[in-house]
Amino acid sequence: MARPRILIAGAGSVGCYVGARLLAGGADVVFLGRPRLQSVLAEHPLLVTDYEGFRFETRLSGDQYVTTPDAVGPMDLVLVTVKSAATREMGEQLSSVLPDETPVISLQNGVSNAQQLADALPRARVLAGMIPFNVLQQPPAHFHHGTEGHLMAARDDRLAPFLDAFKAAGLPLELRSDMTSVLWSKLLLNLNNPINALAGVPLLEELYQRDYRRCLAMAQFETLSLLRTAGIRPIQLTSVPTWLIPYVMQLPDWLFKRLASKMLAIDPVARSSMWEDLEAGRPTEVDWINGEVVTLARNLGRRAPVNEALTRLVHECEQHRRRWTASELLSSLS
Ligand SMILES: NC(=O)C1=CN([C@@H]2O[C@H](COP(=O)(O)OP(=O)(O)OC[C@H]3O[C@@H](n4cnc5c(N)ncnc54)[C@H](OP(=O)(O)O)[C@@H]3O)[C@@H](O)[C@H]2O)C=CC1
Numbered sequence: 001m002a003r004p005r006i007l008i009a010g011a012g013s014v015g016c017y018v019g020a021r022l023l024a025g026g027a028d029v030v031f032l033g034r035p036r037l038q039s040v041l042a043e044h045p046l047l048v049t050d051y052e053g054f055r056f057e058t059r060l061s062g063d064q065y066v067t068t069p070d071a072v073g074p075m076d077l078v079l080v081t082v083k084s085a086a087t088r089e090m091g092e093q094l095s096s097v098l099p100d101e102t103p104v105i106s107l108q109n110g111v112s113n114a115q116q117l118a119d120a121l122p123r124a125r126v127l128a129g130m131i132p133f134n135v136l137q138q139p140p141a142h143f144h145h146g147t148e149g150h151l152m153a154a155r156d157d158r159l160a161p162f163l164d165a166f167k168a169a170g171l172p173l174e175l176r177s178d179m180t181s182v183l184w185s186k187l188l189l190n191l192n193n194p195i196n197a198l199a200g201v202p203l204l205e206e207l208y209q210r211d212y213r214r215c216l217a218m219a220q221f222e223t224l225s226l227l228r229t230a231g232i233r234p235i236q237l238t239s240v241p242t243w244l245i246p247y248v249m250q251l252p253d254w255l256f257k258r259l260a261s262k263m264l265a266i267d268p269v270a271r272s273s274m275w276e277d278l279e280a281g282r283p284t285e286v287d288w289i290n291g292e293v294v295t296l297a298r299n300l301g302r303r304a305p306v307n308e309a310l311t312r313l314v315h316e317c318e319q320h321r322r323r324w325t326a327s328e329l330l331s332s333l334s
């Protein structure tokens with residue numbers, strides 16, 4: 001497709017970053033977002049950068065950033081990039097404006113957003129997607145991609161015409177037939193989100209402390225055991241096989257740091273999206289991450305006490321913000 005028209009449904013960290021890169025690659029992109037960011041973008045350019053030195057700055061016109069779905073017009077592809085709590089509302093808003101069969105990719109964390117969107121958009125072609133890397137928003141409108149990995153989405157013929165646009169954007173999209181495994185594999189990595197949010201420090205600073213890593217390993221071991229029972233095989237998303245990650249997390253700091261420089265391309269400023277939510281006083285996605293593990297356990301007639309505890313602690317933190325040291329967090333989970 002020469003110049004696909006792509007809607008970013010939820011112009012926040014992921015949406016602005018992916019949308020701006022698609023724009024830089026030549027696609028026709030419309031951002032649907034809140035009036036707050038619209039007024040920022042009226043004053044300041046949209047700037048995107050990545051950890052490998054990519055930089056693109058642009059001024060969006062009034063037609064390129066809209067705040068209601070009615071202003072959107074026909075779209076070739078929709079990327080949904082809202083937080084999980086906003087998925088249903090976004091789906092309902094889009095349902096009145098999207099032509100039948102429009103491909104819609106959920107570029108979100110968690111394992112159930114695509115289904116929620118499909119329920120709200122029965123006439124669209126909703127597909128699960130996965131975004132592995134971190135995007136940090138810095139005022140006024142700078143979105144920085146701080147970790148490695150590439151986009152994935154469910155294999156579907158309707159996505160073939162868009163692959164060149166993603167490639168031109170420098171964000172190749174891999175089509176997969178095993179999205180359940182892909183999404184659970186990403187969720188295993190996202191089990192670090194609550195730990196990073198509770199720690200209140202950048203990802204690297206957190207991961208360089210063994211007791212935080214031990215908390216992550218506990219949550220991952222618990223999840224891997226449930227996935228085995230459920231017959232879901234994780235795929236490898238980092239340079240380390242997924243099943244090995246919790247073992248690596250338990251290594252002493254000196255050894256972990258040595259391995260991490262090969263294993264993790266993480267920018268020193270990168271933080272989890274859950275930290276961003278706590279910082280902004282928004283409800284987090286903990287119910288769509290650790291909460292999904294608790295639900296999976298319940299469906300299998302089991303319990304997931306570590307993920308239950310992390311869910312509870314994050315909800316407490318949403319009410320009364322506090323920082324957990326590594327040893328405090330470890331003893332509260334042990
Ligand atoms: N940030 C990251 O590094 C990563 C995030 N992810 C996942 O990607 C998804 C998106 O995350 P992220 O980009 O951080 O989220 P953000 O909160 O930064 O972005 C979502 C934006 O959409 C807006 N929005 C929500 N509902 C509507 C609506 N109905 N109409 C218009 N705008 C709306 C939100 O506004 P408001 O807040 O006012 O509701 C917010 O500005 C999540 O599932 C997240 O877990 C995955 C990998 C990395």
Ligand SMILES: CC(C)(CO)C(=O)C(=O)O
Binds near residue numbers: 131132147274
């Ligand atoms: C990229 C990663 C794993 C970073 O924590 C993430 O998905 C998030 O912040 O939500």
